[in-house]
Amino acid sequence: MTSNGAPTTWDGNSMSQADFMEKDTVLVLDRKDKVIGSASKRASHEFTAETPRGILHRAFSVFLFDESTGELLLQQRASTKITFPNVWTNTCCSHPLHGMVPAEVDGPDDLADGSVKGVKHAAIRKLLHELGIPANELPVDGFKFLTRLHYWAADTITHGKKSPWGEHEIDYVLFFTVKSKDELTVKGHPDEVDAVKWVTQDELKTMMASPDLLFSPWFRIITNRWLNTWWSELNVTMTTDKHCDYTTISAFDPPAEHMGGEGDAGPMFADNDSTKKQGGYGKIKIHKESKTSQLMHMEEVFSALTLLYVKPLKSNLEADYVKKMYNADDLAFCDEILCKVSRSFAAVIRQLPSTLLVDVLIFYLVLRALDTVEDDMTAFDSNEEKIKVLLAFHKTALGDPNWRMDGVGEADEKRLLQEFPKCHSVFAALNPQSRRVIVDITQRMASGMAEFVGKDLGQGTADIKQYNRYCHFVAGLVGEGLSRLFAASGLEKPSMASEVHLSDQMGLFLQKTNIIRDYLEDYVDGRAFWPQSVWKKYAKSGDLGYFAIQDKEENRVQALYCVNELVTDALELVPDCLEYLSKLQCAEVFRFCAIPQVMAIATLDKCYSNLDVFTGVVKIRKGMSCQLILSTNDMMGVHGTFHSFATIIARKARKAKAAGVEDPSHERTIKICHTICELTSQEATRKKNASTYKKSLILGLSTAGLSLAARRSETTSVNPLITGMAAAGLLTLSAASKLMCSSSTPLKTAQTLETEKNEK
Numbered sequence: 001m002t003s004n005g006a007p008t009t010w011d012g013n014s015m016s017q018a019d020f021m022e023k024d025t026v027l028v029l030d031r032k033d034k035v036i037g038s039a040s041k042r043a044s045h046e047f048t049a050e051t052p053r054g055i056l057h058r059a060f061s062v063f064l065f066d067e068s069t070g071e072l073l074l075q076q077r078a079s080t081k082i083t084f085p086n087v088w089t090n091t092c093c094s095h096p097l098h099g100m101v102p103a104e105v106d107g108p109d110d111l112a113d114g115s116v117k118g119v120k121h122a123a124i125r126k127l128l129h130e131l132g133i134p135a136n137e138l139p140v141d142g143f144k145f146l147t148r149l150h151y152w153a154a155d156t157i158t159h160g161k162k163s164p165w166g167e168h169e170i171d172y173v174l175f176f177t178v179k180s181k182d183e184l185t186v187k188g189h190p191d192e193v194d195a196v197k198w199v200t201q202d203e204l205k206t207m208m209a210s211p212d213l214l215f216s217p218w219f220r221i222i223t224n225r226w227l228n229t230w231w232s233e234l235n236v237t238m239t240t241d242k243h244c245d246y247t248t249i250s251a252f253d254p255p256a257e258h259m260g261g262e263g264d265a266g267p268m269f270a271d272n273d274s275t276k277k278q279g280g281y282g283k284i285k286i287h288k289e290s291k292t293s294q295l296m297h298m299e300e301v302f303s304a305l306t307l308l309y310v311k312p313l314k315s316n317l318e319a320d321y322v323k324k325m326y327n328a329d330d331l332a333f334c335d336e337i338l339c340k341v342s343r344s345f346a347a348v349i350r351q352l353p354s355t356l357l358v359d360v361l362i363f364y365l366v367l368r369a370l371d372t373v374e375d376d377m378t379a380f381d382s383n384e385e386k387i388k389v390l391l392a393f394h395k396t397a398l399g400d401p402n403w404r405m406d407g408v409g410e411a412d413e414k415r416l417l418q419e420f421p422k423c424h425s426v427f428a429a430l431n432p433q434s435r436r437v438i439v440d441i442t443q444r445m446a447s448g449m450a451e452f453v454g455k456d457l458g459q460g461t462a463d464i465k466q467y468n469r470y471c472h473f474v475a476g477l478v479g480e481g482l483s484r485l486f487a488a489s490g491l492e493k494p495s496m497a498s499e500v501h502l503s504d505q506m507g508l509f510l511q512k513t514n515i516i517r518d519y520l521e522d523y524v525d526g527r528a529f530w531p532q533s534v535w536k537k538y539a540k541s542g543d544l545g546y547f548a549i550q551d552k553e554e555n556r557v558q559a560l561y562c563v564n565e566l567v568t569d570a571l572e573l574v575p576d577c578l579e580y581l582s583k584l585q586c587a588e589v590f591r592f593c594a595i596p597q598v599m600a601i602a603t604l605d606k607c608y609s610n611l612d613v614f615t616g617v618v619k620i621r622k623g624m625s626c627q628l629i630l631s632t633n634d635m636m637g638v639h640g641t642f643h644s645f646a647t648i649i650a651r652k653a654r655k656a657k658a659a660g661v662e663d664p665s666h667e668r669t670i671k672i673c674h675t676i677c678e679l680t681s682q683e684a685t686r687k688k689n690a691s692t693y694k695k696s697l698i699l700g701l702s703t704a705g706l707s708l709a710a711r712r713s714e715t716t717s718v719n720p721l722i723t724g725m726a727a728a729g730l731l732t733l734s735a736a737s738k739l740m741c742s743s744s745t746p747l748k749t750a751q752t753l754e755t756e757k758n759e760k
Helices: 017-023 041-045 108-112 117-131 201-209 217-232 234-239 291-295 298-310 320-325 328-341 343-350 354-375 383-399 411-418 420-428 432-453 464-489 494-498 500-517 519-525 544-548 553-571 574-582 587-607 622-631 635-658 666-703 707-713 719-727 733-741 750-759
Strands: 025-029 035-040 057-066 071-077 092-094 144-154 166-178 193-199 249-252
Touching: 017 035, 017 041, 025 041, 035 041, 041 166, 057 117, 057 217, 071 201, 092 117, 117 166, 117 193, 144 217, 144 234, 166 217, 166 234, 193 201, 201 217, 217 234, 217 249, 320 354, 328 343, 328 354, 328 411, 328 420, 343 354, 343 587, 354 383, 354 411, 354 420, 354 432, 354 464, 354 587, 383 420, 383 432, 411 420, 420 432, 432 464, 464 494, 464 500, 500 519, 500 553, 500 574, 500 587, 519 544, 544 553, 553 587, 553 635, 553 666, 574 587, 574 635, 574 666, 587 622, 587 635, 622 635, 635 666
Parallel strands: 057 166, 144 249
Antiparallel strands: 025 035, 025 057, 057 071, 057 092, 071 193, 144 166
């Protein structure tokens, strides 16, 4: 063994390519780059029905430059290589192995400081083997570790669409420079390298543009993402940490031609970048309707304009009660970060009464912070460490006013944890009963999350029972906590605090909708929740990614069967959700609870029998969202919405049946849609009648020249207008009575409830 890392226990010159496949023992990883075992090179690179992308293992890619000319040394892999022969690629790419001297296994500490001596020793070993570069020309400290990428690729170019071989690696990118290539010994091994070539940046661009040359998929990924920037600033790259990122594992799908293999592997990292997040951070494709399509729905356009300019949801954050109770700067941060981490919830939280608003706002932010800890798959060295943080969260985050956490989460969620003392300041000013509720739910949710941290969710939850249990911990408990906060505020009856089952069902309905919609994102992240007892009935390959392969008719058919069963399962929660809403008495609390529910039923309608679920995230139109918000003021509006979407889903199911589709969930889907329609038919009819009479009323007023009243009737309740017209003789008493009966009994505002309380 030489002093700078050349091993003496491994002799590549004495082994064939077949020997390497059987004898080399690679480092098997989990998706956080933790070494969890070992496998032969053959086993890790075999793409089969059981392992559609082989076995994830550690690799490295060396880029060696001539400082004097700025040239990069490329190699063309030998035609005798089993995987990816004949392709041009970076200087050297291979694997650190178990059992080497010096050791090639790096741990968390090696990664944290960027030293990764194990990977560098492996690079020295393979540069000698493949290119004949002596170890004494490659001082270990001369290697610069930059970042890691997680990628996979089937070798379909060599072995065809059903290739039994491929790569699935977390690849460590290493740069190395020599003053001049004239000082470097390069003699390629004939079984490893067919050719070598020093190239400038422009020459590489010309080569990669040539249709006659093949390049390795990992080299193409690195080149497209980073290489030009690092190469253009080569001195900065080698002498500073400007381009070093030791925490992120960027993830990429291969170019389209490298999808497939014997296991028919489909997209794993949509949009080729898992460092971005869904929605605001653009992690995967979002299926949106075109602006033209959205403008075709004129009622939704008018709803959007009305919600924006005429009847926006009113924020009560400026209420005197709020200003007196809480630190203005800290509350301003909480409001700002709420809008950043969840714009959809921000509006419905802000419209809550001032005596409840901040309690719910802080409750949401505390749980969002906890969820950020649970979701981060790279910040913790072990599951045990993450579990320890989760289980202590209710004591640390809510007990220590100075507690904060750095290096966990991304973007605004990361900032929430970094500046958490501002949230604690507002939390500490809440009434004791609200604080007790928040601490209790946080502790119970963290315990549930900890239960699932150690589970392998790469292929989803085990069954419906585990699926429901997970949804209970992350959403059902939220429903329970909210019910207790509602009761504690005095805005709802004390009995609401005891509606544990119905509260749980409300949360499950929302969570299951999100899980159904987020199939691809969750699968890409390696933490999926679709229950295996459901999806394995339909996935012929036994892999959850089967449904993302949309170029086969069989896959598309089975994908629709699967999503339809899960949508039906979620719809079966609707009766309990409607019962919960019927128990509320405060108008603002009702809107807060009901708006997410109507958005969920609309989203389920969008997901039902929709293949877009498997290629991105489906979303309802913004105009439809606005229309739903405006119509969600009472049970009549909510029932009308649920009746409408249940009818649409049932119609889709019947149409598919008539076309010969044998959906296994058809009867079950029709049954629950029928149940929902029965529960909501009376109020839905009243809503329809009220809408019809309202339009007639507006037309009549306009005809009579009462344009102001007509305009007012578009944004106010119908009853005052009906009463006035009856008194003026414009309507008969019987007609007025009919119109009045068509209007639902209104909920009471927080102000009305407070007045009644004071009078009592």
